Amino acid sequence: MTEKTVIRGGRGGAALADILFRWLSFALAATIVCLFAAFIVILIIEAWPAISAFGLKFPFSSEWNPVSERFGALVPVVGTLLSTTVAMLIALPISFGIAFFLAEISPHWLRGPVGTAIELLAAIPSIVYGMWGLFVIAPLLSGYVEPWIIAHLGYIPIFSGPPMGIGILTAGMVLALMVIPFIAALTRDVFMMTPRNLKEAAYGLGATRFEVVRDVMIPYGKKGIVGAVFLGLGRALGETMAVTFVIGNAHNLSWSLLAPGNSIASMLANEFTEADGVLYTASLIELGLILFVITFIVLGSAQLWLRSGPGGKRR
Amino acid sequence: MLDRELKRRIVNRLVLVISCLTAVFGIFMLGWILADVIVRGVAAINWGFFTELPTPPGMEGGGLGNCIAGTLLMTVTAALIAIPLGLMAGIYLAEFGRDCFFAVTVRLLADIMVSAPSIVVGVFVYLIMVKTTGHFSGYAGAVSLAILMLPVVIRTTEEMLSLVSREMREAALALGSSYPGMMFSVILKAARSGLVTGVMLAVARVAGETAPLLFTALNSPYWMNGMNEPMANLTVTLFNYAMSPYDDWHALAWGAALMITVSVLVVTVVTRMVLGTARKRI
Numbered sequence: 001m002t003e004k005t006v007i008r009g010g011r012g013g014a015a016l017a018d019i020l021f022r023w024l025s026f027a028l029a030a031t032i033v034c035l036f037a038a039f040i041v042i043l044i045i046e047a048w049p050a051i052s053a054f055g056l057k058f059p060f061s062s063e064w065n066p067v068s069e070r071f072g073a074l075v076p077v078v079g080t081l082l083s084t085t086v087a088m089l090i091a092l093p094i095s096f097g098i099a100f101f102l103a104e105i106s107p108h109w110l111r112g113p114v115g116t117a118i119e120l121l122a123a124i125p126s127i128v129y130g131m132w133g134l135f136v137i138a139p140l141l142s143g144y145v146e147p148w149i150i151a152h153l154g155y156i157p158i159f160s161g162p163p164m165g166i167g168i169l170t171a172g173m174v175l176a177l178m179v180i181p182f183i184a185a186l187t188r189d190v191f192m193m194t195p196r197n198l199k200e201a202a203y204g205l206g207a208t209r210f211e212v213v214r215d216v217m218i219p220y221g222k223k224g225i226v227g228a229v230f231l232g233l234g235r236a237l238g239e240t241m242a243v244t245f246v247i248g249n250a251h252n253l254s255w256s257l258l259a260p261g262n263s264i265a266s267m268l269a270n271e272f273t274e275a276d277g278v279l280y281t282a283s284l285i286e287l288g289l290i291l292f293v294i295t296f297i298v299l300g301s302a303q304l305w306l307r308s309g310p311g312g313k314r315r
Numbered sequence: 316m317l318d319r320e321l322k323r324r325i326v327n328r329l330v331l332v333i334s335c336l337t338a339v340f341g342i343f344m345l346g347w348i349l350a351d352v353i354v355r356g357v358a359a360i361n362w363g364f365f366t367e368l369p370t371p372p373g374m375e376g377g378g379l380g381n382c383i384a385g386t387l388l389m390t391v392t393a394a395l396i397a398i399p400l401g402l403m404a405g406i407y408l409a410e411f412g413r414d415c416f417f418a419v420t421v422r423l424l425a426d427i428m429v430s431a432p433s434i435v436v437g438v439f440v441y442l443i444m445v446k447t448t449g450h451f452s453g454y455a456g457a458v459s460l461a462i463l464m465l466p467v468v469i470r471t472t473e474e475m476l477s478l479v480s481r482e483m484r485e486a487a488l489a490l491g492s493s494y495p496g497m498m499f500s501v502i503l504k505a506a507r508s509g510l511v512t513g514v515m516l517a518v519a520r521v522a523g524e525t526a527p528l529l530f531t532a533l534n535s536p537y538w539m540n541g542m543n544e545p546m547a548n549l550t551v552t553l554f555n556y557a558m559s560p561y562d563d564w565h566a567l568a569w570g571a572a573l574m575i576t577v578s579v580l581v582v583t584v585v586t587r588m589v590l591g592t593a594r595k596r597i
Contacts, residue, residue, distance in 0.1 A: 021495040025407035028400050029421050032465065036424050039439055046442050097337030105334055114338055116587070121345045123583040125523020127550055128572050131557045132348050135565075177344060184341070208327035231430060238432025240526035241554065265434045265526070272438065272530055288438045292431070299427045307423075 043289040050282035058286060064251050066275075071283035073290060075253050079168060079261040080291070083243060084236045086172025086257065087179060091236075092229065094176075095183035100213055102184070103191035115188070122181035130245030133174040138165035138246055141173075146258055157255040164248065169257040171247040175236050183232040190224030191217050223306065230302035238295045240265035264291040349576070356573025359566045369536055369552070372561035379571055381538045381547040388539070389453055389532060389548060390522055393460035398514055401465050405472025406498060422473075425466040436462050437527035445531060453542035456532025463524060464517040471513025475506040512586040519582040523575050525550035549575055 044051070050058065050071065061072025102115055142165025153159040194217045202212045218225065248260020249270055264287050275281045363378045370377030404421065412418030436459050444455040479502050487497035503510065533545040534552055549571045556568035 017496075018494040021498070022411055025403045025411060026417075028403035029407035029412070029418070029469075031400060032404065032421055032424050032428065032469065033417075035462065035465075036428070038443075039435075042439060042442050043435075094337045094340060097334040098341050100330075100334045101338040105331055106338070114342065116584070117342050117345050119587065120580055120583065121341060121348075123519065123579055124348060125525075125550070125575055125579055127523060127525045127553055128348070128352060128576050131553065131568065131572055132351055134557065136347075136351055180341065208323055210327040210330040211323070213330075234430050238430070238434070240432065240434040244554075245557070265432060268434050268438065269526060269529055272441070273533070285438060285442075288435045292435045295430070295432055296427060299430050300423070303423055303426050 039292065043285060043292065047282050047286035047289050049278050050286045053279060054283075058283075059290065062253050066277070066280050069277065069279045071279065073264075073283075073287055075251055076262045076264045076267045076287060077290065078253065079247065080237060080263040080265070082168050082257070082261070083171040083175060083247065083263055084233065086169060087175035087236050088229075088233060090173060090176035091179045091183060091232065095180050095187060095232075098180070098184040099187035099191055102188045104209055104213060104217070115185075118181045118184055121177075122185065125241075126178060126239060127241040127245075129174055129178055129242040133170060133242065134166070134245040137174065138170055141165045141170055150258070158257045161254070161256040161258045164258060164260060166246050166248040167256075167258050167260045168247065171243045171261075171263070172257070174242050174246055175239055178239060178242055179232040179236050182235060183228050186228035186231065187221075187225055190221035190228065193224070194220045227302050227306035230298055230305070234295050234299035234302065237298065238265060238291060240269050244269045264288070352569065352572050352576050355566075355569035356576075359570030360573065364567075364570055368538065369567070372559070372564055377563075377567070379547075379549065379552060379567060381535070382549045382552045382571070383574070385453065385532070385535070385539060385547040386522070386549045388542065389457045389460060389528075389546060390518060392454075392457035392542070393464055393521060394514065394518055396457065396461035397464035397468050397517065400461075401468025401517075402472050402510070404465075404469045405476060408469065408473040409476035410498070421469075425469045428462075428466040429470070432526075433459075433463055433524055434526035434529075437530045440527065441530040451531065451533035451545040453532055453539065453544065453546035456528050456546055456548065457542070459527035459531045460521040460524060463521050463527060467517035467520060468514060471516065472510060475509035475513060476502060478509065479505045508589055508592075512590040515582055515586040516590075519579050519586070522582075523550060523579050525554055529554075 054061070054071065057072065059073045059077060061070075062074040063070045063072045064075060065071070098118060102111060102118070106114060142163045146163030146165065146169075149159050150161070150163060191213075198216050198220065199212055202216045207215065243263050244266035247263055247266050249262055249266060250260040252259060252261055254261070268284055268288055268291075272281075272284050275284055361378075363376050364380075365378060365383060366380045367376060367378035368381055369379060404425075408418050408422060412421070440455050440459040440462070444458060445451050483501060483505060484497060487501040488494070492501070528548055528551050532548055532551070534555065535545045535547040537547070539546055553568045553571040553575070556564040556571070559565075
């Protein structure tokens with residue numbers, strides 16, 4: 001409803017109050033746009049020493065040497081992408097399974113409790129995930145799981161090296177745990193929007209539940225599901241605390257998922273307050289800028305995708 | 316023919332079983348994490364945990380009283396900044412700028428900011444507030460939390476306001492109310508419970524945030540003397556203590572984890588329940 005649709009009397013004071021109110025709310029809505037512009041501008045200005053010193057080499061150099069002041073983003077960028085890939089590979093099948101369960105399999109009385117449990121899992125602060133990963137998951141991995149992986153799959157380069165318990169693989173697993181409830185809840189909402197008559201028509205033709213999901217619900221909700229996956233991806237890329245605890249914080253480029261590494265966010269968390277020297281700080285800020293731009297592209301395209309054309313289900 | 320039928324049924328069964336297992340996995344993980352946090356955390360909780368200052372490793376006793384106070388104060392300050400801003404911006408989206416380009420942009424940016432990396436927010440606030448003033452402060456911490464709350468408040472306000480019927484607005488205006496009068500004395504009241512829960516969800520979201528505080532509020536081992544100085548808080552303390560090599564600090568960190576988890580989960584559960592009824596009622 002715009003104010004044009006409302007007929008109102010011509011009392012001057014009230015009209016003035018209306019206009020002021022309208023402009024005030026407009027100005028405050030504009031703060032988020034200004035904030036966003038300020039984000040980009042200030043990060044670029046403060047990262048400029050590094051941008052001008054290293055130019056386009058920055059994202060592709062694996063050097064990170066505060067003493068000789070040579071910096072490159074390759075190690076944390078690769079670490080971020082690798083841990084996120086591991087997380088998504090684990091999280092996607094499990095989230096879809098949970099969404100399928102909640103939308104189609106679960107008896108009615110169980111939907112509420114299981115749904116709430118998944119939402120609680122999403123509400124646990126990331127630092128608690130990280131701490132739990134460090135003290136509970138990492139010892140389990142280094143004591144039992146990783147030795148087994150190394151013994152049986154160690155000939156594959158990505159599974160070589162000593163069982164440290166912390167590293168890219170652990171970070172990916174903890175990240176997966178964090179994005180599962182997020183993607184599962186969104187996908188469940190998409191599944192639930194499938195019109196009843198479509199599903200019942202399929203059941204009436206003798207389709208099994210799996211076939212209804214595969215041939216009716218997934219095609220119908222394709223758009224929402226892809227959007228949900230990208231939103232989860234955006235979250236995982238920028239996650240800091242859960243990763244910082246368990247990724248190992250080593251400036252180390254390795255083929256092995258068991259080796260400790262670093263992500264952009266964990267590197268910022270560990271080094272930003274301790275960085276001395278203009279170039280060191282500027283390089284860290286440029287890392288932050290890279291992370292911001294990557295997540296902006298992923299989240300932004302997910303949102304635009306969800307809004308575009310028919311089937312744009314979210315407001 | 317029969318063979319195909321059998322195959323379909325087996326595949327179906329298999330998928331159903333796997334799907335049930337994933338749900339069991341989700342619940343199991345929730346139970347596992349909560350059990351660990353509760354069992355290890357409860358051991359650290361006693362009266363001193365809430366009232367005393369942290370002690371150096373190896374010394375008996377000690378608590379996180381200053382951190383609890385700092386987290387509470389910064390979260391409340393953040394809410395005081397974000398709520399008026401977010402409320403008005405939400406009113407703009409719901410009332411004035413329905414589908415104009417500007418409103419669409421604000422909505423899009425708000426939705427992106429909800430999931431934007433919080434550590435970059437910390438870097439940003441460090442650059443505008445810590446670097447310029449020359450010292451870490453509780454204010455900077457509160458501002459970075461407010462930036463994270465803002466998009467949540469904007470979007471829930473918009474949603475809740477659009478649930479209030481058009482007739483109610485027209486009735487208020489027909490009785491001679493001005494537009495802001497109608498908004499504040501009728502519409503916001505009608506949407507009250509939904510708005511409150513939206514704010515609580517935003518608070519729950521930032522109460523457990525660590526990354527934006529690392530470079531803004533930093534941390535402090537003392538009681539606060541005001542917000543214009545580095546400020547003790549639960550989450551950064553948890554991070555420092557958990558990464559330290561000392562067992563008694565680990566114990567305190569589990570206590571902090573328990574406090575944060577329980578308060579965030581309680582707020583989340585209560586607000587979800589209220590939100591459910593609010594959506595139905597309006």
